[in-house]
Amino acid sequence: MLxxxxxxxxxSLIYLREYILFLLIVIITFYFLSERNLNLxxxxxxxxxxxxxxxxxxxxxxxxxxxxIKVIINNITxxxxxxxxxxxxxxxxxxxxxxxxxxxxxxxxxxxxxxKLQKMRSQFIANVSHELRTPIFTIQGxxxxxxxxxxxxxxxxxxxLRKANQHTIALSNLLNDLxxxxxxxxxxxxxxxxxxxxxxxxxxxxxxxxxxxxxxDLEIIYHPARDDLEILGDKEKLKQVFVNIIQNAIKYTKxxxxxxxxxxxxxxxxxxxxxxxxxxxxxxxxxxFERFYRVDKTRSRSVxxxxxxxxxxxxxxxxxxxxxxxxxxxxxxxxxSFELNK
Numbered sequence: 001m002l003x004x005x006x007x008x009x010x011x012s013l014i015y016l017r018e019y020i021l022f023l024l025i026v027i028i029t030f031y032f033l034s035e036r037n038l039n040l041x042x043x044x045x046x047x048x049x050x051x052x053x054x055x056x057x058x059x060x061x062x063x064x065x066x067x068x069i070k071v072i073i074n075n076i077t078x079x080x081x082x083x084x085x086x087x088x089x090x091x092x093x094x095x096x097x098x099x100x101x102x103x104x105x106x107x108x109x110x111x112x113x114x115x116k117l118q119k120m121r122s123q124f125i126a127n128v129s130h131e132l133r134t135p136i137f138t139i140q141g142x143x144x145x146x147x148x149x150x151x152x153x154x155x156x157x158x159x160x161l162r163k164a165n166q167h168t169i170a171l172s173n174l175l176n177d178l179x180x181x182x183x184x185x186x187x188x189x190x191x192x193x194x195x196x197x198x199x200x201x202x203x204x205x206x207x208x209x210x211x212x213x214x215x216x217d218l219e220i221i222y223h224p225a226r227d228d229l230e231i232l233g234d235k236e237k238l239k240q241v242f243v244n245i246i247q248n249a250i251k252y253t254k255x256x257x258x259x260x261x262x263x264x265x266x267x268x269x270x271x272x273x274x275x276x277x278x279x280x281x282x283x284x285x286x287x288x289f290e291r292f293y294r295v296d297k298t299r300s301r302s303v304x305x306x307x308x309x310x311x312x313x314x315x316x317x318x319x320x321x322x323x324x325x326x327x328x329x330x331x332x333x334x335x336x337s338f339e340l341n342k
Contacts, residue, residue: 021057025050065090069100076104127292131174131307135167142167177308180240181291184315191234191319198229198262198269205242206260212250218257220246225262231269231340237316238340244309245273245336253277253333265339272337280328288326289314 068089075081084105089097142164151157183189206222213220249258256276263270280288284295292307317324317338328334 022050065093069093069096072100076100076107124291127307128178131292132171135171135174138167139164139171174308177312181308181312181315184312184319189237191237193232193234195230195232196235198225198231199227201235202242202260202262202271205239205246209243209246209250212247213258216250216253218250218253218255220250221257221259223259223261225264225269229262229264229269229342231342233320233340234316237319241313241316241338242271242273244313248309249273249275249277249334249336256333268339268341270337270339272335274333274335276333279330279332279334280326281330282328285326285328289324 072087072089075086081087081104084101087097087101087104089100142160146157146160150160180189203222203224206220210220246258246260253275254277258276259272259274261270261272261274263272280295284293287293288295289310291311294307314324320340322338322340324336324338326334326336
């Protein structure tokens with residue numbers, strides 16, 4: 001109640017000048033009446049005229065303020081302002097000025113965000129189109145060659161079919177990754193959180209990847225945690241995370257090893273995947289989790305991959321309230337790490 005009274009009094013100060021003027025006219029009128037014994041009718045007429053003049057002045061002042069507000073709103077809608085400093089109202093409208101500035105800043109931020117989203121959307125469509133075109137055109141080329149007679153050439157027919165099959169697998173992987181990423185970003189993909197044993201789980205993943213390691217003449221070393229250590233998470237989605245990070249380490253390591261560490265803390269468990277590979281340039285470290293971003297496009301295509309793996313990794317870990325950290329030195333190796341709750 002007291003705050004309301006204070007607010008009303010502050011608002012009434014807008015008309016303080018008019019109020020003082022009216023009081024002066026009343027005082028002067030009654031002074032003349034008392035001095036000259038003028039009749040009351042004259043006093044009433046004088047007060048009425050004075051009241052009209054004061055009302056006129058009040059209306060004029062209010063229209064001026066409304067005009068300022070209209071100009072400002074029009075300038076905002078036509079994007080004539082570049083900063084909030086250009087929005088200025090009279091002293092009586094300080095609180096309204098602040099509100100308009102906040103509204104302008106919010107709408108400006110919203111527009112910038114929408115423009116950024118539009119740009120990202122256009123880039124994403126262009127990237128998807130390019131990534132889809134490559135395997136489709138390659139498959140089309142092999143099939144046309146086979147139809148033109150190579151199907152009867154025993155030296156190349158199976159080779160071409162195998163190549164076409166490899167590209168259909170790559171195309172399928174790309175589409176699956178696109179679906180996963182779309183579902184994660186839209187919130188449609190639900191996580192199923194369960195407690196599970198770290199050693200059994202991670203040991204199984206490493207075992208599945210051993211053939212790929214041997215194929216590349218590398219060594220994979222798993223440093224196990226204590227036998228009964230458990231973490232909370234979605235096993236299937238986290239498997240995508242571990243497989244993606246470990247496979248990337250293998251793909252970009254020419255010689256040496258890939259190591260998987262488990263470090264236990266009071267409330268969490270830290271997982272580290274370390275390799276002796278080619279490393280990542282410092283300028284690219286912050287971008288490798290962007291969709292379709294490739295540090296070395298030529299090498300990335302030769303080793304395979306959809307360009308979406310690390311983007312999916314980032315989103316899955318964020319759904320587990322975790323973030324992934326990267327340390328890398330060119331020609332010495334990289335280290336990916338993240339924490340999960342017990």
